[in-house]
Amino acid sequence: MKLLVINGPNLNFLGIREKKIYGTADYSALLEMIDQKGREEGIEIDVFQSNHEGAIIDRIQEAYFDGTQGIVINPGAYTHYSYAIRDALAGVDMPKVEIHISDITAREEFRKISVISEVCQKQIYGQGLQGYLTAIDFLLAK
Numbered sequence: 001m002k003l004l005v006i007n008g009p010n011l012n013f014l015g016i017r018e019k020k021i022y023g024t025a026d027y028s029a030l031l032e033m034i035d036q037k038g039r040e041e042g043i044e045i046d047v048f049q050s051n052h053e054g055a056i057i058d059r060i061q062e063a064y065f066d067g068t069q070g071i072v073i074n075p076g077a078y079t080h081y082s083y084a085i086r087d088a089l090a091g092v093d094m095p096k097v098e099i100h101i102s103d104i105t106a107r108e109e110f111r112k113i114s115v116i117s118e119v120c121q122k123q124i125y126g127q128g129l130q131g132y133l134t135a136i137d138f139l140l141a142k
Contacts, residue, residue, distance in 0.1 A: 001041075003139055004068045005034055005132065006056060007049040008076030008085075014101075021102050023128055030129055037133055041140060053082055060088040070139035071096045072132060079104075079114045090119040095142045097135040100125035 007030075010017060015026030031047055038045035046068070048059045056078070063071060071094060078085050079098070089096055096119065103126030104111045117123045122138050124131045 001043040001069050001140070002067050003038075003043060003045045003070045003072065003136060004059070004063050005045060005047045005136075006059060006071060006073040006075075007047070008056060008074060008078050009051040010076055011074055012049050012051070021107075023101070025129055030132065033129060034132060034136075037136055041136075043140070045136070053078060053084060056085055057088040060085070060092060063094070064092045068094065070094055070142065072099055072135040072139065073097070073116070073120075074099045074101070074132075075116050079116050080110055081115060083115055086115045086119055089116065095139055096120040097138055098123045099131050099135045101128055101131060102126060 012027050014022055014030060015024055034045055034047055050056050060071070071089070073089070073096065075082065075085055075098070098114065098116050098120040105125065114123065124135050127134055
């Protein structure tokens with residue numbers, strides 16, 4: 001099985017930005033955690049991060065052709081307004097999970113809105129980095 005994890009804007013600043021919200025583990029710790037999960041499950045997990053909307057859309061479209069069987073996406077701030085990323089996700093026929101490290105329902109009003117969730121099979125939030133593993137487990141069960 002081949003999965004794709006996409007991280008949007010500012011996720012590369014884990015452990016640097018807003019530690020009270022996102023924790024102290026840095027981005028390399030997240031990458032290692034995902035890599036270890038892939039090894040344990042005997043699956044390939046490609047991780048992609050970009051601060052640019054178009055690059056994220058390009059990677060979603062590439063996933064359609066490269067054998068990817070499921071997508072975990074943390075769109076960051078694009079969650080709340082990127083209809084372009086939403087449309088790209090809608091255009092690929094595979095299971096998708098939207099993930100957020102923090103509890104977006106307990107934060108600012110604008111963070112409670114997701115234009116992405118309706119094209120995903122599941123939305124996970126408030127589990128910290130563990131949410132990524134929950135999302136991968138969900139896809140493995142599909």
